[in-house]
Amino acid sequence: xxxxxxxxxxxxxxxxxxxxxxxxxxxxxxxxxxxxxxxxxxxxxxxxxxxxxxxxxxxxxxxxxxxxxxxxxxxxxxxxxxxxxxxxxxxxxxxxxxxxxxxxxxxxxxxxxxxxxxxxxxxxxxxxxxxxxxxxxxxxxxxxxxxxxxxxxxxxxxxxxxxxxxxxxxxxxxxxxxxxxxxxxxxxxxxxxxxxxxxxxxxxxxxxxxxxxxxxxxxxxxxxxxxxxxxxxxxxxxxxxxxxxxxxxxxxxxxxxxxxxxxxxxxxxxxxxxxxxxxxxxxxxxxxxxxxxxxxxxxxxxxxxxxxxxxxxxxxxxxxxxxxxxxxxxxxxxxxxxxxxxxxxxxxxxxxxxxxxxxxxxxxxxxxxxxxxxxxxxxxxxxxxxxxxxxxxxxxxxxxxxxxxxxxxxxxxxxxxxxxxxxxxxxxxxxxxxxxxxxxxxxxxxxxxxxxxxxxxxxxxxxxxxxxxxxxxxxxxxxxxxxxxxxxxxxxxxxxxxxxxxxxxxxxxxxxxxxxxxxxxxxxxxxxxxxxxxxxxxxxxxxx
Amino acid sequence: xxxxxxxxxxxxxxxxxxxxxxxxxxxxxxxxxxxxxxxxxxxxxxxxxxxxxxxxxxxxxxxxxxxxxxxxxxxxxxxxxxxxxxxxxxxxxxxxxxxxxxxxxxxxxxxxxxxxxxxxxxxxxxxxxxxxxxxxxxxxxxxxxxxxxxxxxxxxxxxxxxxxxxxxxxxxxxxxxxxxxxxxxxxxxxxxxxxxxxxxxxxxxxxxxxxxxxxxxxxxxxxxxxxxxxxxxxxxxxxxxxxxxxxxxxxxxxxxxxxxxxxxxxxxxxxxxxxxxxxxxxxxxxxxxxxxxxxxxxxxxxxxxxxxxxxxxxxxxxxxxxxxxxxxxxxxxxxxxxxxxxxxxxxx
Numbered sequence: 001x002x003x004x005x006x007x008x009x010x011x012x013x014x015x016x017x018x019x020x021x022x023x024x025x026x027x028x029x030x031x032x033x034x035x036x037x038x039x040x041x042x043x044x045x046x047x048x049x050x051x052x053x054x055x056x057x058x059x060x061x062x063x064x065x066x067x068x069x070x071x072x073x074x075x076x077x078x079x080x081x082x083x084x085x086x087x088x089x090x091x092x093x094x095x096x097x098x099x100x101x102x103x104x105x106x107x108x109x110x111x112x113x114x115x116x117x118x119x120x121x122x123x124x125x126x127x128x129x130x131x132x133x134x135x136x137x138x139x140x141x142x143x144x145x146x147x148x149x150x151x152x153x154x155x156x157x158x159x160x161x162x163x164x165x166x167x168x169x170x171x172x173x174x175x176x177x178x179x180x181x182x183x184x185x186x187x188x189x190x191x192x193x194x195x196x197x198x199x200x201x202x203x204x205x206x207x208x209x210x211x212x213x214x215x216x217x218x219x220x221x222x223x224x225x226x227x228x229x230x231x232x233x234x235x236x237x238x239x240x241x242x243x244x245x246x247x248x249x250x251x252x253x254x255x256x257x258x259x260x261x262x263x264x265x266x267x268x269x270x271x272x273x274x275x276x277x278x279x280x281x282x283x284x285x286x287x288x289x290x291x292x293x294x295x296x297x298x299x300x301x302x303x304x305x306x307x308x309x310x311x312x313x314x315x316x317x318x319x320x321x322x323x324x325x326x327x328x329x330x331x332x333x334x335x336x337x338x339x340x341x342x343x344x345x346x347x348x349x350x351x352x353x354x355x356x357x358x359x360x361x362x363x364x365x366x367x368x369x370x371x372x373x374x375x376x377x378x379x380x381x382x383x384x385x386x387x388x389x390x391x392x393x394x395x396x397x398x399x400x401x402x403x404x405x406x407x408x409x410x411x412x413x414x415x416x417x418x419x420x421x422x423x424x425x426x427x428x429x430x431x432x433x434x435x436x437x438x439x440x441x442x443x444x445x446x447x448x449x450x451x452x453x454x455x456x457x458x459x460x461x462x463x464x465x466x467x468x469x470x471x472x473x474x475x476x477x478x479x480x481x482x483x484x485x486x487x488x489x490x491x492x493x494x495x496x497x498x499x500x501x502x503x504x505x506x507x508x509x510x511x512x513x514x515x516x517x518x519x520x521x522x523x524x525x526x527x528x529x530x531x532x533x534x535x536x537x538x539x540x541x542x543x544x
Numbered sequence: 545x546x547x548x549x550x551x552x553x554x555x556x557x558x559x560x561x562x563x564x565x566x567x568x569x570x571x572x573x574x575x576x577x578x579x580x581x582x583x584x585x586x587x588x589x590x591x592x593x594x595x596x597x598x599x600x601x602x603x604x605x606x607x608x609x610x611x612x613x614x615x616x617x618x619x620x621x622x623x624x625x626x627x628x629x630x631x632x633x634x635x636x637x638x639x640x641x642x643x644x645x646x647x648x649x650x651x652x653x654x655x656x657x658x659x660x661x662x663x664x665x666x667x668x669x670x671x672x673x674x675x676x677x678x679x680x681x682x683x684x685x686x687x688x689x690x691x692x693x694x695x696x697x698x699x700x701x702x703x704x705x706x707x708x709x710x711x712x713x714x715x716x717x718x719x720x721x722x723x724x725x726x727x728x729x730x731x732x733x734x735x736x737x738x739x740x741x742x743x744x745x746x747x748x749x750x751x752x753x754x755x756x757x758x759x760x761x762x763x764x765x766x767x768x769x770x771x772x773x774x775x776x777x778x779x780x781x782x783x784x785x786x787x788x789x790x791x792x793x794x795x796x797x798x799x800x801x802x803x804x805x806x807x808x809x810x811x812x813x814x815x816x817x818x819x820x821x822x823x824x825x826x827x828x829x830x831x832x833x834x835x836x837x838x839x840x841x842x843x844x845x846x847x848x849x850x851x852x853x854x855x856x857x858x859x860x861x862x863x864x865x866x867x868x869x870x871x872x873x874x875x876x877x878x879x880x881x882x883x884x885x886x887x888x889x890x891x892x
Contacts, residue, residue, distance in 0.1 A: 007878070013550050092546070169550070242878065255879035332549040360549035367556055367614060368656035372821040374554075381878040386826060387870075404877040412548035419554040420656075426546050 034307030043069030094339035113282030139268030158263030165239030168331025182219035188272030375414035560615025570757030577750030593621035683717030720748030747806030762815025782839025
């Protein structure tokens with residue numbers, strides 16, 4: 001038996017898995033129209049390659065990866081591009097983003113696609129192929145997988161982990177995928193093993209999924225390489241990458257670093273499946289399994305084309321029951337409310353929950369924090385959420401960062417347990433965005449200051465250059481005129497002349513002081529003296 | 545409304561209700577051994593606390609109902625009532641409770657913002673300002689020379705008059721801790737003192753059963769995860785250890801550690817007072833340091849200080865240290881264990 005480690009904290013919300021995990025995956029029909037966002041992954045948005053009116057084939061690349069951290073986007077079926085415009089996308093902000101909208105022709109005509117002989121390929125070529133196949137993490141983060149499939153300078157890995165934990169309540173898409181397509185997942189793992197060369201491979205599955213564990217064990221037994229299925233205790237957020245790594249290996253990925261710093265890489269099982277489809281079938285990522293559950297009549301899992309409107313999925317699940325007041329994308333702990341029901345399904349859409357008052361009752365008004373520290377006990381990242389709350393609320397972002405705000409994985413455990421019903425994780429999201437905004441401002445201000453300083457320097461320099469030129473011109477002219485070019489002698493002469501003038505002026509300007517209060521006869525005397533002096537001065541001036 | 549969309553069923557008022565429920569065994573023992581006067585004190589303190597809180601909230605323009613219903617003022621009132629003599633006149637209860645709620649709690653910012661434990665502030669104000677009234681502890685019913693009926697009790701508490709023929713001396717008796725202190729000053733040995741009628745098996749007659757009631761209530765709170773083990777264990781261990789060391793040095797001058805645990809407010813403090821979340825540390829290590837400090841200081845004040853019981857002042861002194869304790873006991877964050885710049889002490 002493998003020794004498992006544990007992480008601190010975590011909570012046990014009601015699981016709600018049985019609503020949707022008992023029936024097999026159903027293929028969703030092709031909708032009449034697909035809206036495909038071009039920014040479905042972390043990193044730069046893909047650049048569109050098609051324009052209005054273009055006819056596209058199923059699996060055709062309609063947007064290319066842009067920059068290093070990016071992935072391509074493909075047409076989920078054959079049809080005609082109708083618009084390339086901003087549309088509402090599934091994002092908490094509700095803001096629109098660039099999408100390629102297409103009318104489908106229901107003919108499902110594929111591009112030419114074939115299996116790859118991946119073992120004969122250059123590793124970087126294989127990685128680029130996966131990037132161009134649009135393979136991203138399907139656990140919810142949608143990080144371009146080809147980057148994580150680079151073994152790095154060490155050229156090998158200690159542990160490759162496949163994340164089949166699916167710890168959020170309500171979500172069952174990975175559960176069904178593991179039960180029904182275990183062999184395909186293992187074939188994907190084999191390709192990942194080829195690229196990363198790990199010493200060991202572990203598949204972590206929460207112990208509330210016994211059938212999935214059995215199915216994956218059976219498939220792993222057929223593999224010709226060592227891969228072990230490890231059941232882990234069911235606790236939220238046991239499927240968080242850092243937490244799963246800790247449980248399976250005992251190592252903690254360093255804050256600010258990557259899991260590869262401790263020799264571990266972690267992928268969702270659905271990502272392994274799409275790697276298999278991309279390599280063994282030449283198929284890019286154009287669909288995924290989505291759980292539709294909550295306040296719907298027939299909850300279940302569907303294989304859905306990217307770009308399908310969520311509304312349509314809800315209809316497939318029997319339609320929303322009375323009292324539905326919105327749709328949550330993701331799980332109840334970390335998901336977000338969709339801005340409107342007709343947004344498209346994207347690569348990150350693992351689950352749609354129709355919410356209602358009964359299922360997700362609104363939180364009572366928040367009371368002050370009583371420092372009971374239940375949040376700290378529940379935090380899987382060993383943080384002190386009550387302190388982060390005080391600092392975020394006081395906008396003391398320096399202290400918040402000291403208390404490791406950016407190590408918060410926003411799992412929501414703190415808010416889940418708070419007896420004062422304080423929306424803690426919202427404060428942390430707010431604090432993080434404020435800090436990022438300030439950093440951007442500071443960068444812009446630094447840049448502006450540098451430019452200003454350089455401008456000052458440049459003006460000074462130009463002034464000096466001009467002064468020098470003028471001086472040179474003046475010197476040249478003076479030489480031409482033949483005068484003394486010795487500036488020192490000239491200056492001395494000028495000084496002596498100035499001194500003589502000053503002395504003369506002083507003599508001439510001697511005036512009697514304190515004459516205001518003298519009696520009239522004294523004043524008359526002073527007048528006479530002044531008159532004689534003026535006369536005498538005239539005489540001397542005429543002489544000199 | 546953002547994520548998470550689900551939450552545990554918990555609230556501040558449920559926590560406070562459970563604390564009050566945990567006090568019931570001790571209150572029952574109190575009434576059994578010392579008569580129903582304590583219930584009057586509790587009722588009076590609760591009424592005063594709620595009235596003061598409502599008035600202050602109105603003044604501060606806060607919504608009154610949600611805060612009154614959270615139960616925190618009631619808990620403060622009951623804890624204070626349990627800390628002061630039940631035979632104290634009505635105005636003593638009112639003054640202490642009013643000070644606790646108005647000054648120690650609301651003027652500092654209300655629920656969650658106060659630095660000092662409000663009940664202990666109330667107690668400190670009373671013991672310093674009205675030392676005589678604060679010594680009117682009742683004798684256990686079994687030992688009292690006279691007994692008051694319930695109407696007579698009310699008459700005394702609110703009117704200040706006793707029935708003819710009954711003197712206050714007949715009703716009151718020094719507490720076990722007080723007796724111990726006085727007798728030790730009179731150079732009697734602990735062994736002799738322990739045989740006086742006020743003392744029971746482990747602590748004082750009657751009051752040791754009340755202490756047992758606090759223990760039972762405290763264990764309930766621990767089982768319900770309202771309190772963690774850190775504060776009660778560290779406090780009792782520190783008190784026991786300090787008392788034990790002195791007892792080993794000279795058993796005739798320093799009474800046994802078990803006596804200290806069973807006397808005065810020790811068990812009330814361990815489970816109900818030192819565990820106040822608002823005024824205590826939030827880190828596990830911090831709680832251990834905080835509670836050990838209180839245990840140690842309680843013994844020192846009891847044995848060498850001027851007051852028979854040191855719990856209140858020990859708690860207040862450690863309350864001042866809480867921000868410092870918190871800053872220096874931050875636990876290591878996930879993924880920071882190898883980093884040099886980990887916020888392990890919260891300092892820049």
